[in-house]
Amino acid sequence: MMKLFFIFIIAALLLLQAISEASPIHNAGNSLSPNIVHGGNVGQVALHKKNLPKINCNQACLRRCKKASKKKRCMRACKACCVRCHCVPPGTYGHKSVCPCYARLRTHGHRLKCP
Numbered sequence: 001m002m003k004l005f006f007i008f009i010i011a012a013l014l015l016l017q018a019i020s021e022a023s024p025i026h027n028a029g030n031s032l033s034p035n036i037v038h039g040g041n042v043g044q045v046a047l048h049k050k051n052l053p054k055i056n057c058n059q060a061c062l063r064r065c066k067k068a069s070k071k072k073r074c075m076r077a078c079k080a081c082c083v084r085c086h087c088v089p090p091g092t093y094g095h096k097s098v099c100p101c102y103a104r105l106r107t108h109g110h111r112l113k114c115p
Contacts, residue, residue: 082102
């Protein structure tokens, strides 16, 4: 019963994180995200990585890759994605909608990078 409760809490937290990442940021006057002009296009600089929430990528990727047939390969890709996105979807497969950044990352061959 407690295990199910903790899984529910983790899923809820990941869902809240995904919603917050997907929502547009409306802070044009904020000094943390200044507008810059690059090649005629106006863009926003991403927030520094130190402002993003820290998660234990080793533990999250162990949970994600525990049923993978190639655990070392899965762990290497998962850790790279986790460090970049600061989230790992729950479960061992799927649920990538919870972490949009994790689902978007691609390899040089345009395949999905994250397991």
